[in-house]
Amino acid sequence: MSGWQNEGVGNPTATRPPQPWTAPTASDPVAATLRLPGSKSxxxxALVLAALASGPSTLDRPLRARDTELMAGGLRALGSHVSISDDERWLVRPHPPVGPAHVDVGLAGTVMRFLPPVAGLAAxxxxxxxxxxxxxxxxxxLIDALRALGVxxxxxxxxxxxxxxxGAGRVAGGEVVIDASASSQLVSGLLLAGPRFDRxxxxxxxxxxxxxxxxxxxxVQMLRAAGAAVDDTTPDVWVVEPGPLTGRGWEIEPDLSGAAPFFAAALVTGGEVTLQGWPRSSLQPVERLRELLHRMGGEVTLGTDGLRVRGTGTVRGLDADLSDVGELTPVLSALTLLADTPSRLTGIGHIRGHETDRVTALAKEFTALGADITExxxxxxxxxxxxxxxxFRTYAxxxxxxxxxxxxLAVPGIEVDDVTCTSKTMxxxxxxxSGMVTGKN
Structure with a gap:
């Protein structure tokens, strides 16, 4: 590594040819200990806060995937120096946002919602x-909110x-009303840049x-860790005071949503999966995932060796409101198809606006495989x-x-039409x- 460079790893949005992939079927209970990439969220x-800080920052064990490379590329386009050539530690030296610039968001909700508020600060x-x-x-x-704030x-x-x-080189800031029922990222995007707004x-x-x-x-927790004053004591109201953000070292946790399918494998096969590197106190909703997997027949424990899930080989049905953890819906829906009783998953209308309409896509693709599933x-x-x-079509x-x-894992012959879509986050x-299923990890 030679100083602070605008280093990349090629074009993260380069078109990849579709790659069909036959999902491996498990003949035995899985038994694996894995270390997964860092949390996308x-x-x-951390990248946005580092780019808006008053001094350099590092990200230890970050996620290297299409979404995060697009975020790094967008921040570079806006003037910050971001070095991601070392997989284990990324380096960010901030620079006041500048224009003209172009930001390629790919299909990343974080990039399209976190960077327009930053761009408002660019001249x-x-x-x-x-x-x-x-x-x-x-x-x-988000567009309406930014306009109300003077962008x-x-x-x-x-x-x-x-x-x-x-961009005018500054954002007046102040109070804004927003309907964020479509995505929590609409709130987070405003909060992350908020300390840099005049008011x-x-x-x-x-x-x-x-x-x-x-x-x-x-x-909110990461803003506070970077030195911002944030008041979230009133429900549905977030107050961010203007002020500097501090450059710091960020320890990135393993990705909880990315871990979910591996944990599900333990339930489906009656096996055991341990994911290393989990902190005792997490910024992610680990307790909520623990509760859901427990209700479906899994045993979840957090020890010195990591987060472990054990299954019995029997999967129970689930009646749950997933509004707080909608990202888990695809994996949990697959589990419920293999359960011993019917299931009902609610509170997930917002995932229709994710990478695809996930509610319709899940119903359509699993119905094609013989499932009895109602949208x-x-x-x-x-x-x-x-x-x-x-x-099984992925819709990218x-x-x-x-x-x-x-x-x-339980149904032979399921062929994913294009597995390259997993490069988005893993x-x-x-x-x-495949290594987990075959025991070669």
Whole structure:
């Protein structure tokens, strides 16, 4: 490593040819100890806070994947020096945001929602665009909020990509009302840049409940760790005072959502999976995942060797509101298809706006494999029955591939149409998964 370089690892948005992948079937209980890549959510937030800080920062054990490389690339485009050539430690030296610049968001919700507020601080024109489906992801409330805070933005009438932020070198800030019921990232994006606004920011949510609330709590905790003054004592109101952010070292936890399919494998096969490197106190909703897996028949323990899940080989059905952990829906839905009783998953209408409409996609693809699954407005109703092999389409969504992998443990012949979509958050997924199933990890 030679100083602070704008180093990359090639074009993270380069088009990859589709790669079909047959999900391996488990003939024995899995028994694996793994170390997974870092949390996407923590890596993204740490990168933004580092780029807005008053001094250098490091990220230890960050996630190297398409989404986080796009975030690093976007921050470079805005002027910060980001070195990611060392997989174990990334280095960030901040620079006041500058324009003109172009930010490729790919299909990353974090990039398209965290960086427009940063771009408002740039003196110049900053354009945003990404993959075709990115133009369908909800951005309107964020655009309206930024305009109310004094940021000039050109965007389609529907409030989507592509958009242009006409930065003035500063953002007045102040109080803003937003409906963040489509995504918690709409709140987090405003909060992360808030300390750099002239008057800070007061974000008031009005509307149905904000989904994935643990992610907003993560944002608040990481802001405080960087020296920001944040008041979240009033429900649905977040107050961020103006002030400097401190450069620091960030220890990135393993990714909880990425861990979910590996934990599910323990339940499906009656085996045991231990994931190393889990902190005793986590910024991620580990307790919520522990509760859900316990209800489905798993035993979850956190010890000195890591987070361990044991299964009995019997999977119980689940009736649960997943509004706070919608990212877990694809894996949990695959588990419920293999359960001994019917299941009902609710509170997940917001995941229709994720990488794909996950509610419809899960219902459609599993029905094609013989599942008895009904799509509702905000959830899925699943009645277990024997499944068959066949092609499972991912719609370029990494979580869909994870769901297919879990089902494939018990159902031979499930072929994922394109496993390269897992590079979005875990490029190592196919190799790690196959190694776990075959016992070669």
């Amino acid at each position: 923590m890596t993204a937030r 110049g024109r900053v354009t945003f665009d990404g993959d075709p489906h990115a133009r369908t992801r909800p951005l309107g409330p 000039r933005i050109d965007a389609p009438p529907v409030g989507s990509l592509p958009l242009v932020v006409l 800070g920011v007061v974000v008031r949510h009005e509307g149905p409940p904000v989904p994935s609330a643990p992610h907003v709590r993560m944002t 509702t407005r905000d959830g899925l109703e699943i009645r277990p029955r024997p499944l068959r092999g066949g092609t 969504d990494h979580r869909m591939a994870h769901a297919a992998a879990v089902a494939g 490029p190592e997924f196919p190799a790690l998964w």
